Amino acid sequence: MKSQSPPPSLDARYSGISPRLVKIAQNAKDKLYSNKTVPESVPRRHGVRLPPDTTGEAFDEAIKALRKALGEDNVVLNDKPLVDGWYLEHPNTHDAFHLVDQEDLVSSATAYPASTADVQAVVKWANEHGIPIYPISMGRNVGYGGTAPRVPGSVVVDLGKRMNKIINIDAENASCVVEPGVSYFALYDEIQRRNLPFWIDCPDLGGGSVLGNAIDRGVGYTPMGDHFGAHCGMEVVLPTGELLRTGMGALPGKDGADNPTWQSFPAAYGPYSDGIFSQSNFGIVCQMGFHLMHETGHQSYMLTFPRDEDFPDIVEIIRPLAQKGILGNIPQLRHVVQELNVTGHPKSHWYSGPGPVPRDVIRKHASQMPCGDCAWVFYGTQYGDETAIKTQLDVIKSAFSAINGFKFFLPLDVPPDHYLNDRALVCSGVPVLRELEWLNWKPNSAHLFFSPITPTRGRDAQIVHDINVRLHAKYGIDLFPTLCIAGREMHYITNIIYDRSSDEEKRRVNALMTELIAETAREGYGEYRTHLLYADQVARTYNWNDNALMRFNETIKDALDPNGILAPGRNGIWPKKYRGKGWELLAGDDRIHKAIGGGTIAPSRATKAKL
Incomplete structure (x- = not known):
């Protein structure tokens, strides 16, 4: 494994890694790059992507004015090769985990304000010149679109570089x-x-x-x-x-x-x-x-359950424990396949055949791991003094004993490098990097999240899980579910991992995502957060009373942003300047499918005319 250039340290860069994690970050970067089969960048086919309805001459004049307001070095054109980088060295020009063509969802330039007054100046500039802007904090919204602007050619306003106090x-x-x-x-x-x-x-x-x-x-x-x-x-x-x-x-x-x-x-x-x-x-x-x-006393632990069909019973046991405040935190329930991919080994280490890793192969490998041959793994943490924690754990173990074959582990029961030890850090307020490991699952790995909400009830969780199982099998994609469970609701977060160099694979991912949104919505379950390419489809599922919520949001948007310059389309909210003119990407629209092969999601003149 070739050693890559050192990742940036927090001592040197606001977006860098804590000094205590430098070695871990270096190892994570080396692993990820060892699994790459494509070059860091390829020559761009196009120059600067202009904002909609803006001529080159008008754009040049606008950029000149913005540089005068912020300083010459604080406005940078997006005209260089697009580099996806990795977590600690990600781009602010496009989505590092691009699902569509890398050159589609790109900015025209990046502005770096240093203060609230600078942000005000940028916003006033955008209104004056009619150019859309797209603010980001640090751009690590990975799995949901990263730094890509929803409207190609927007100016990204990178707040993090100079506003990091x-x-x-x-x-x-x-x-x-x-x-x-x-x-x-x-x-x-x-x-x-x-x-x-x-x-x-x-x-x-x-x-x-x-x-x-x-x-x-x-x-x-x-x-x-x-x-x-x-x-x-x-x-x-x-x-x-x-x-x-x-x-x-x-x-x-x-x-x-x-x-x-x-x-x-x-x-x-x-x-x-x-x-x-x-x-x-x-x-x-x-x-x-x-x-x-x-800060307080704490104890993390892991529970395992032997059968896939235990799933609804586990959820039913969690609900009263969470509602009564016995569970100390927001625990995770993960399928055992996640025990394989969080090791950082590529999929080929476990299975070299076609399609998703078969259940019997997962079982065989899990049996050699600390979790053993199981189906579900629960990670929790209790808080308080030693006596309180012991009492809480006794109640929890008694409740889960209703599921035959469950097992209980403390961190000292597993190797130091086991995932449970990283969960213990996160659940006591210590930020880590471990979740980067599953990005090694595929070459040139990228991912997006499907994240619906369900009540904390076994029957509801099973409906969403069954939809995921069926559709992932249909499109030949490994299913990686993580459930973050509270007393009354669960975030069912599906991590969809794909090779960003494979157009065929990305088309399957797009088809999967589109169907997942539609099928769960028909059952009454909606996403709490989504990738920017699916924001319109998700927003339109919340359509009770003739889209009353969207009409309310549009009323606010038009009142606050009459010129439609601020992040048009973010989370499915379009200003009147763009609304109904072909920018929305709804179910049945094939522009995402086409853009994967080098097309564009921007509306054509024909699309605008038809609408």
Whole structure:
């Protein structure tokens, strides 16, 4: 395995890796690159992708004006080779995990503001020149579209590079205020540097933006796993350039200082407006407050269950344990096939035949692993003092004993490199990199997520699981389900892994994703988050009362963004400038299928005329 160039360190770059993880990051990068069969980049077929309805001359004049506002070096044209990179060295020009042609969902340029005032200047510039902008925090929204703008030719506004300050950590209030470029790695390291008794709550990977993940309603695994629910206060630039502070921040502080209650109480007086800035294109969040968790005792553990058909019974047992608060965190329930792919070994290590890995092959390999020959693996963590944790675990083991053959493991029961030890870190607020390992499953690996919500009931979970099993088999794709389970709902997250160099494979993935969305929606289950190419299809499944929710969102969008410049199409919300003119990608539209082979998702003149 050839050693690649060292990954960036957090000491040198805001988006880098914590020094404690440099060796692990180097190994992860080396593994991933050893599984590549395509060059790092190929010559581009086209030059700069212009924004819609913009001439080259008008674009050049606009870029000249933007450089004057931000500085010459802080506006960069997207005219160089497109490099997919990897997690810690990802592009901000396109989706590193491109499903369609690499040159389709690309920006025209990238702008790097350094302050809220700079963001306001960019927004006013976009209104003046009629050019769409697409803000990103750090661009690590991998599996959901990365940094790609929904409208090709948009100017990406990269907030992370120059807006990456931890503005405040209030030890008395157990809260913090951060800018978009602050990663989980950075926030964790700063808390450790100050020797403060706090935990952060991080998702599976720690390189993403704390702010960005929260406004996309991402989840973690401690008792504060609802990241948007843990936020308190925002500073937002509206699509006209006006500045807004939400919650108690709307009340001026004494002598021009910030209100001292801003990070203490999330609402203000009147309507609670924060929610409209999550998963939307109604504003650019430039600062955000968060509550922190006090450190506490904890114990992670693993349960295994022997039969595939145990699935609904496991869910039924989890529900009352979660509702009563006995389960200490947001646990994961994973199919045993995930024990294979999280080792970092490629699929060929386990199986060299055609199609998905057969169940008997999975069983054979699992029997040689710490989990043993099982079907489902449950990862949980309990919190409190030693006595409380023992009592909780006794209750949990008693409840799961109803499933014949279940087994219980502590971290000391498995090897140091087993996944359980990484879960123990994540569930105690320590960001890690382990989830990168499953990207080695395929050469040139990429992935997207299918993420519906179901009630925490066995019959509902089984319906969604059965749809996944049937459709993954239909399209010959390995099924990797992870369920993040709370007392009343579950995130059923399917990780669809594909070779980004194979057009044939990507077409199967697209067909699978399209059918999964449609079939689960017919049963009454919708996604909580999706890849940008499927945002329109998912948004249209929430169509109760003649699409009342979408009509409401469009009303807000048109009021706040009359010129339609801010992230048009993000999460399926289109401004009137684009609406109904062929930009929407709905079920039955074959543009994604065609764009995989070098076409475009942008509407043609014929499409616009027909609509």
